[in-house]
Amino acid sequence: MHEKFSHYKVNRTFSNLTFLGLIFMVYDWDCFIEVLQHCPKLQTLLIVKYADRNPDDKKWVQRSQPVPKCLTSHLKKFTLKNFRGWECELQFAKYILQNAKVLRSMRICSVAFSNPEAKFELIRKLSLCPRRSETCKLSFE
Numbered sequence: 001m002h003e004k005f006s007h008y009k010v011n012r013t014f015s016n017l018t019f020l021g022l023i024f025m026v027y028d029w030d031c032f033i034e035v036l037q038h039c040p041k042l043q044t045l046l047i048v049k050y051a052d053r054n055p056d057d058k059k060w061v062q063r064s065q066p067v068p069k070c071l072t073s074h075l076k077k078f079t080l081k082n083f084r085g086w087e088c089e090l091q092f093a094k095y096i097l098q099n100a101k102v103l104r105s106m107r108i109c110s111v112a113f114s115n116p117e118a119k120f121e122l123i124r125k126l127s128l129c130p131r132r133s134e135t136c137k138l139s140f141e
Contacts, residue, residue, distance in 0.1 A: 020042055020046070101132045101133055
């Protein structure tokens with residue numbers, strides 16, 4: 001079953017949803033957080049993006065809205081595919097690391113790192129980010 005989430009108007013709670021895969025063309029960070037607010041038992045989150053240009057107009061800005069319950073109590077695995085190293089992607093990954101209390105693994109998959117120095121810098125930034133979960137393992141592909 002496919003559900004379409006559009007423009008922050010998620011009007012029901014997915015009480016038993018434990019896996020969510022989001023595929024998109026344009027970043028909409030507020031929509032991501034809104035969707036997570038309605039998935040309180042989410043354990044695995046996969047985000048796959050097909051945006052090819054840097055979304056300067058879609059910078060990640062941490063809002064004052066509450067951290068989704070799934071992050072504070074259930075999310076164990078987070079995967080971000082087609083990562084390009086954009087600042088907004090990095091900030092969203094940091095948000096997950098800083099708020100996911102039981103996170104076991106964060107996997108970043110990128111096609112953009114032909115430059116080893118850029119990949120090392122990303123690894124450094126995420127590795128130095130404070131983590132809510134002491135057992136979270138980062139992997140980069």
